[in-house]
Amino acid sequence: MTILLAILLGALFGIALDRAGATSPNLIIGMLTLRVLHLMKAILLAIGIASVLMFAGQIAGLVEVGHMSVKTAYIGVFFGGLLLGLGWAVSGFCPGTGVASAATGRLDALVFVGGGLAGAAAFMATYEWFEGTWVMAKIAGGNATLGTVPGIDNPALISGLRGDLLGIALGAVFIAAAFALPDRLSGSRVTVVPAE
Amino acid sequence: MFLSWKSGGVLLGLAFFLAVALVKPIGVSTQFVILDGLLWNAVDSAVVVADEAAKSGYASPNAYLDKSGGKYAKAVANPVNYGFIFVLAIALGAAVSGYLRGSFREKNRFMPEVWLANYGKTPALRFASAFLGGFLVLYGARLAGGCTSGHMMSGIMQTAVSGYIFAAGAFLAAIPTAMFLYSREA
Known part of the structure; x- marks a missing residue:
């Protein structure tokens, strides 16, 4: 049953990534250069919808709160994010979109996945550099959420705030932001004349 | 499409x-x-x-x-x-x-339009940058304990503090780098 769900949910995610345009490095780089915000708007809307549905579903008793899995916050999350951001901008792919894009027949994405396997292997070989150091020192008590989510015992950044209601409110903010964001924040809408 | x-x-x-x-x-x-x-x-x-x-x-x-x-x-x-x-x-x-x-x-399944606009038809350079990008992305994702899906999307939708920290790092590096590397519009 779990494996069947893995196939169905994974395939749905793969289809969604491709149809939303996330398999296109051109659209990823367009987003990161703030010229084509198509994907930024889609991502903001997706986070907002998923957040509202999940937290509202929890309050209605339809969604199991225990399915949440909040990752630990530590200094390395920020540094790792910087490194990922660098590679993301250089290549136009991230792990999920790289796998999906390679599957649509993109050869640069296939090479990206190869580089990714090498990068993951390099981390496996060098993990001991970081283990137990300040890089792994927890922030805000570890796997914290912004507010206190009823039904799980994760620490809260702002204790006393209802985490599920905050999640719905923030979800609404993300949806509003997706609509409010213009199609582009930089560059000009000129017709590009081919160089030759 | x-x-x-x-x-x-x-x-x-x-x-x-x-x-x-x-x-x-x-x-x-x-x-x-x-x-x-x-x-x-x-x-x-x-x-x-x-x-x-x-x-x-x-x-x-x-x-x-x-x-x-x-x-x-x-x-x-x-x-x-x-x-x-x-x-x-x-x-x-x-x-x-x-x-x-x-x-x-x-026909072109390895050089995005924005790549052609900035670097022309340079397939070897494109493949090298895709490999280097993949290396950095996965090394970074493992150091961070997650990637764009796990930290940014799943994290922020769950109001995870780690998701916001990750997103701040990722965009702080990605936006200036992309603007520098791809200064010409496709």
């Missing part, structure tokens, strides 16, 4: 919601480690060993595969698990979607 940002966003949002409603939040980058482990274990069977003393029942001489009671070692020993099959299924879904929109028939 791609959906509008609204339809695409709704579809992506439903995928993230259904995953957490039915099983657990979406994540991808861990599976690069599991595939590495599978390949490594195929050439050296001592990489993952059964160990009753370990919490997962498996141990590894590699500190990363061995961490958290050997949970990655266990996944390498049993690759037919949710996380690994999920990522294989991403490829399946994307391949079907791509086939239906004709992605396999496109």
Whole structure:
């Protein structure tokens, strides 16, 4: 049953990534250069919808709160994010979109996945550099959420705030932001004349 | 050929919601480690060993595969698990979607328009940058404990503090780098 769900949910995610345009490095780089915000708007809307549905579903008793899995916050999350951001901008792919894009027949994405396997292997070989150091020192008590989510015992950044209601409110903010964001924040809408 | 940002966003949002409603939040980058482990274990069977003393029942001489009671070692020993099959299924879904929109028939499948606008027809440089990018992305994702899917999307939708920290780091590096590298518009 779990494996069947893995196939169905994974395939749905793969289809969604491709149809939303996330398999296109051109659209990823367009987003990161703030010229084509198509994907930024889609991502903001997706986070907002998923957040509202999940937290509202929890309050209605339809969604199991225990399915949440909040990752630990530590200094390395920020540094790792910087490194990922660098590679993301250089290549136009991230792990999920790289796998999906390679599957649509993109050869640069296939090479990206190869580089990714090498990068993951390099981390496996060098993990001991970081283990137990300040890089792994927890922030805000570890796997914290912004507010206190009823039904799980994760620490809260702002204790006393209802985490599920905050999640719905923030979800609404993300949806509003997706609509409010213009199609582009930089560059000009000129017709590009081919160089030759 | 791609959906509008609204339809695409709704579809992506439903995928993230259904995953957490039915099983657990979406994540991808861990599976690069599991595939590495599978390949490594195929050439050296001592990489993952059964160990009753370990919490997962498996141990590894590699500190990363061995961490958290050997949970990655266990996944390498049993690759037919949710996380690994999920990522294989991403490829399946994307391949079907791509086939239906004709992605396999496109002539240029390695140099995006914005690449051509800035660097011209330089396939070797493009492949080198894709490899380097992949290396940095996965090294960074493993240092951070998650990637764009696990930290940014799944994290922020759950109001995870770690998701916001990750997103701040990723965009802080990615936006200036992209603007510098791709200063000419496609």
